[in-house]
Amino acid sequence: MTDPSFERRALAVFEALLDVEEDARETWLETKTGGDVALKRRVTAIWRAEQQLNLKTGAYLDAVDPIAAPERIGAYRITETIGSGGMGTVFAAERDEGDFEHSVAIKLIKPGIFTEQLVARFNRERQILANLNHPHIARLFDGGTSELGQPYIVMERIDGVPLLDWLAAQSPSLEARLDLFLQVCAAAGHAHRNLVVHRDLTPANVLVDSAGDAKLIDFGIARPEGEEYAATLGETDASQPIRAVTMTPGYAAPERINGDAATVLSDVYSAGKMLEAMLPAAHSPELEAIIAKAIADSPDSRYLSMDELAGDVRAVLTNHPVGAMPSSKRYQWGKWFARNRALAGLGAALVVALVAGSVTTGWFWSQAVEARDDSNARFDEVRGIATFMLFDLYDELEPISGNTKALSQIADEARAYLERLSVGDDASPELQLEIAKGYHRLSTISGNPEGANLGRREDAKLFLDRALGILEQLHSSKPDDADVTDALADALYSQAIFQFIAEDDSEATIVSADRSAKLFKQLIDSDPDNDKHRFNWFKARLQAAKPYVWMDQGEKGIERLTAIVAEIKNDPKTVAGDPAARQALAAAHTELGYTRSWTIPSDRPEYLESLTDLNAALVIYDDLYENGPSENRDVIRSNLISTLFKRALVYYDLPKSQEALADIERAEEYANFLIKRDADDEGAKERLETLYSQKLFVLTDLGRHQEAVDIASYLLSVRSGRLAEDSSNTGYLRDVAGAQQALAIALDASGDRDAACREYRGSRAVWDKFVSQVELSSIDKSNNIEPLEAALKNC
Amino acid sequence: MKMGVALELELKTKRLIVAWRGGDMSSRDLLIAHVMPELEQIAAARLRAEHSSSLSTHDLVNEALLKIIGEHPEFGDRAHLLALVSRVMRNVLVDQARARMSNKRRHQKVELRTQLEGTIPQIDLLSLDSALIRLRAIDEGYADIVEMRYFGGMTVADIAVVTGWSEPTIKRRWRSARAWLSDAITDPLAGHD
Numbered sequence: 001m002t003d004p005s006f007e008r009r010a011l012a013v014f015e016a017l018l019d020v021e022e023d024a025r026e027t028w029l030e031t032k033t034g035g036d037v038a039l040k041r042r043v044t045a046i047w048r049a050e051q052q053l054n055l056k057t058g059a060y061l062d063a064v065d066p067i068a069a070p071e072r073i074g075a076y077r078i079t080e081t082i083g084s085g086g087m088g089t090v091f092a093a094e095r096d097e098g099d100f101e102h103s104v105a106i107k108l109i110k111p112g113i114f115t116e117q118l119v120a121r122f123n124r125e126r127q128i129l130a131n132l133n134h135p136h137i138a139r140l141f142d143g144g145t146s147e148l149g150q151p152y153i154v155m156e157r158i159d160g161v162p163l164l165d166w167l168a169a170q171s172p173s174l175e176a177r178l179d180l181f182l183q184v185c186a187a188a189g190h191a192h193r194n195l196v197v198h199r200d201l202t203p204a205n206v207l208v209d210s211a212g213d214a215k216l217i218d219f220g221i222a223r224p225e226g227e228e229y230a231a232t233l234g235e236t237d238a239s240q241p242i243r244a245v246t247m248t249p250g251y252a253a254p255e256r257i258n259g260d261a262a263t264v265l266s267d268v269y270s271a272g273k274m275l276e277a278m279l280p281a282a283h284s285p286e287l288e289a290i291i292a293k294a295i296a297d298s299p300d301s302r303y304l305s306m307d308e309l310a311g312d313v314r315a316v317l318t319n320h321p322v323g324a325m326p327s328s329k330r331y332q333w334g335k336w337f338a339r340n341r342a343l344a345g346l347g348a349a350l351v352v353a354l355v356a357g358s359v360t361t362g363w364f365w366s367q368a369v370e371a372r373d374d375s376n377a378r379f380d381e382v383r384g385i386a387t388f389m390l391f392d393l394y395d396e397l398e399p400i401s402g403n404t405k406a407l408s409q410i411a412d413e414a415r416a417y418l419e420r421l422s423v424g425d426d427a428s429p430e431l432q433l434e435i436a437k438g439y440h441r442l443s444t445i446s447g448n449p450e451g452a453n454l455g456r457r458e459d460a461k462l463f464l465d466r467a468l469g470i471l472e473q474l475h476s477s478k479p480d481d482a483d484v485t486d487a488l489a490d491a492l493y494s495q496a497i498f499q500f501i502a503e504d505d506s507e508a509t510i511v512s513a514d515r516s517a518k519l520f521k522q523l524i525d526s527d528p529d530n531d532k533h534r535f536n537w538f539k540a541r542l543q544a545a546k547p548y549v550w551m552d553q554g555e556k557g558i559e560r561l562t563a564i565v566a567e568i569k570n571d572p573k574t575v576a577g578d579p580a581a582r583q584a585l586a587a588a589h590t591e592l593g594y595t596r597s598w599t600i601p602s603d604r605p606e607y608l609e610s611l612t613d614l615n616a617a618l619v620i621y622d623d624l625y626e627n628g629p630s631e632n633r634d635v636i637r638s639n640l641i642s643t644l645f646k647r648a649l650v651y652y653d654l655p656k657s658q659e660a661l662a663d664i665e666r667a668e669e670y671a672n673f674l675i676k677r678d679a680d681d682e683g684a685k686e687r688l689e690t691l692y693s694q695k696l697f698v699l700t701d702l703g704r705h706q707e708a709v710d711i712a713s714y715l716l717s718v719r720s721g722r723l724a725e726d727s728s729n730t731g732y733l734r735d736v737a738g739a740q741q742a743l744a745i746a747l748d749a750s751g752d753r754d755a756a757c758r759e760y761r762g763s764r765a766v767w768d769k770f771v772s773q774v775e776l777s778s779i780d781k782s783n784n785i786e787p788l789e790a791a792l793k794n795c
Numbered sequence: 796m797k798m799g800v801a802l803e804l805e806l807k808t809k810r811l812i813v814a815w816r817g818g819d820m821s822s823r824d825l826l827i828a829h830v831m832p833e834l835e836q837i838a839a840a841r842l843r844a845e846h847s848s849s850l851s852t853h854d855l856v857n858e859a860l861l862k863i864i865g866e867h868p869e870f871g872d873r874a875h876l877l878a879l880v881s882r883v884m885r886n887v888l889v890d891q892a893r894a895r896m897s898n899k900r901r902h903q904k905v906e907l908r909t910q911l912e913g914t915i916p917q918i919d920l921l922s923l924d925s926a927l928i929r930l931r932a933i934d935e936g937y938a939d940i941v942e943m944r945y946f947g948g949m950t951v952a953d954i955a956v957v958t959g960w961s962e963p964t965i966k967r968r969w970r971s972a973r974a975w976l977s978d979a980i981t982d983p984l985a986g987h988d
């Protein structure tokens with residue numbers, strides 16, 4: 001048995017020994033232990049153990065006695081040691097040759113740590129790495145081999161703290177954390193676009209500098225620290241694959257642990273892990289969903305790019321719908337609701353954009369059908385089954401109500417066929433183009449918000465990204481191929497629609513739509529008589545102009561839209577009375593009127609111009625509805641609903657509530673017609689609710705309080721019912737809170753203070769419940785909670 | 796009702812933290828009993844998910860730390876919390892190693908890598924654990940330092956906050972403890988003669 005008191009004494013002596021000069025230790029120990037041979041022997045054993053430990057560790061690195069710094073490495077003069085780890089030591093250095101001086105960090109790699117493979121890869125990538133110029137990536141300046149044969153890397157010197165340490169020290173807000181994470185995403189995304197994978201995205205490889213900016217270090221290079229495993233062995237097992245050195249357990253994607261190569265998707269995984277580590281434990285379901293998607297076991301289920309991941313994080317920051325959330329229209333609705341409040345004030349124009357999205361569909365829809373039929377002819381011949389299912393069978397079944405389940409199944413099977421076609425990278429460019437078009441179509445029917453779809457937005461996004469991935473590649477290798485350009489321009493247009501409605505990303509929408517327009521313009525230039533290209537060009541430009549109103553840049557939107565309206569008006573086809581061209585003109589007028597109505601204050605005389613545009617649109621729609629091609633009537637009907645709704649908003653602001661009411665009631669008729677025809681048409685029901693949510697304020701304004709209260713009660717009951725079916729859906733919960741608050745306001749206006757207070761309190765309770773589950777957005781706070789608190793004070 | 800229980804727990808936790816900082820070591824063990832079960836679950840689940848048997852304790856500790864800070868904001872200072880986490884990490888890792896050993900006939904080593912310089916080279920965790928138990932019997936202070944520095948990856952400065960010793964003292968003791976452990980592991984019968 002060990003004798004504790006004896007051991008205690010031995011340890012105390014050894015501890016004291018450490019303070020003695022090395023040369024004097026033997027003598028000191030002799031004196032200290034006196035005649036106690038056993039004690040001396042014991043202390044010596046411990047001492048020897050420490051020395052053996054040193055031998056074993058290879059280079060004994062300790063804060064107590066750091067590794068000696070060489071005077072120079074290459075052209076650099078070493079000034080101090082920054083830190084050391086298993087891979088080697090990092091020094092601060094300065095280059096003083098020539099006319100300029102700059103401070104750098106040099107990582108000196110221990111001999112034997114880099115396998116030959118690693119060095120070879122590093123040399124391959126060095127040029128790319130040196131060219132990676134990004135504000136959040138530490139620049140790589142140089143590299144080489146020291147006189148002693150040690151590889152070294154010269155990097156930008158970042159005066160920073162490792163990410164997690166910085167977070168622990170600063171305890172920044174959630175927003176600040178997400179901002180930092182977005183910087184990392186931007187950096188990694190930039191590298192990916194330059195075909196560099198980081199391979200070891202971990203918080204330890206992100207430094208936060210004194211300005212609070214993130215800098216990503218160690219791109220594509222072996223992990224610098226925490227590799228004691230290899231280091232302490234004092235050798236590097238030649239058979240040990242590189243991945244073992246370049247991945248950090250806990251951050252490395254599962255497929256890498258299984259031995260697969262690092263990819264963009266494994267970086268996405270690591271970034272997801274990093275995000276998880278950066279957040280406080282309690283965060284919103286949105287962030288939870290984003291992390292879960294990023295770190296999905298199967299790479300196919302993850303975000304396809306850092307940009308996509310960043311897009312969702314940005315959505316959380318700006319209170320927009322998050323793509324990773326389970327696809328629920330209610331959730332989207334909730335987010336729209338939150339955002340539109342900021343513009344419209346309580347209750348007004350609740351889900352404008354939901355309706356707005358379909359507005360351009362009409363005329364363009366028919367264009368799309370034409371384009372699709374063209375391409376189908378070939379696709380059909382070559383890959384019969386997939387095409388047949390995706391296009392023909394689907395279209396045939398679609399108008400028959402009650403077919404949703406069958407359509408879903410068709411989409412799934414078509415997907416399986418497409419995936420089978422996609423297997424193998426050796427597909428010819430022609431086949432690749434067809435596959436891309438197939439995915440684009442699959443995306444559209446799965447859930448591109450423009451037009452009828454199955455409401456499967458996540459799928460839609462995935463398929464569209466696949467289509468775009470293939471098309472971008474084809475386009476870059478064949479920039480002059482008109483078919484490829486056309487397909488890419490089309491897909492980019494769909495992406496713009498998706499970004500605008502589903503992702504609510506105005507900036508991205510403009511980028512995609514502008515690019516689509518640019519490509520269509522190219523096609524027009526080489527084939528000026530092609531009407532299809534010209535109208536596609538208008539369509540893309542219209543889409544590029546729409547988002548400005550949401551970005552508080554309405555003037556710019558007005559400017560762009562005015563130009564488009566003029567061009568379409570003067571187009572020979574329009575002049576000749578072509579229904580499709582006239583429909584395009586109506587769509588542009590609607591958008592212009594709508595943008596004006598948000599941009600120009602309603603007390604200014606120019607505000608009336610928005611009415612002029614909306615009137616012009618409605619004249620065309622009315623005419624087309626009565627006299628136009630019958631196959632287009634459904635689309636025109638939907639466009640009428642949304643344009644009438646928009647005009648009602650303008651009338652309400654003027655204030656001309658009587659006129660507003662007339663427009664709403666007419667729109668209601670159309671919506672009811674759709675619902676009567678197909679009781680499962682969720683889109684039509686949502687439109688009707690949107691109309692109601694505005695109608696109750698119009699009625700209140702007209703003093704028709706009982707009717708307003710009735711509508712508010714109806715909305716509350718519908719939304720409560722939806723919540724009851726899916727009680728965990730916080731989007732539904734929020735809808736209920738808002739609907740109950742609207743009811744309270746209607747009651748308050750009617751003079752029934754007691755009932756109003758009851759509903760205010762009820763709403764308050766629902767909001768409380770909501771807040772306990774989800775972080776409250778600032779918009780909700782200022783537009784809902786604060787007015788609610790104020791109202792409650794009077795209760 | 797639920798709120799009441801949570802509040803009560805929080806108060807209890809607070810009292811324990813105060814007592815522990817005042818030097819009552821039994822409070823630390825109670826704290827661990829209070830706060831740690833969920834943490835152990837987390838750590839164990841993460842370890843199970845690891846295909847590889849070598850782990851970065853640093854990542855685990857950080858993860859754990861963020862989780863607790865989120866759930867128990869009443870832990871004001873990071874160093875004390877880290878000390879708790881270190882203890883849990885040790886428990887979890889050792890349990891894990893033991894489970895592996897009993898699951899497999901062949902003794903499989905669990906290797907630890909830490910991000911600290913000059914740490915003990917990878918060693919058999921179970922031998923380390925039994926040596927640590929002996930070291931604790933000799934002097935708790937040494938064992939605590941090892942736990943905090945090796946399992947928790949704590950800095951000397953953080954350990955100083957928890958123990959109240961000066962940094963040079965901690966550095967000396969860390970070195971001594973490490974040497975002693977190294978000897979104890981390579982020669983399990985050390986000090987027996």
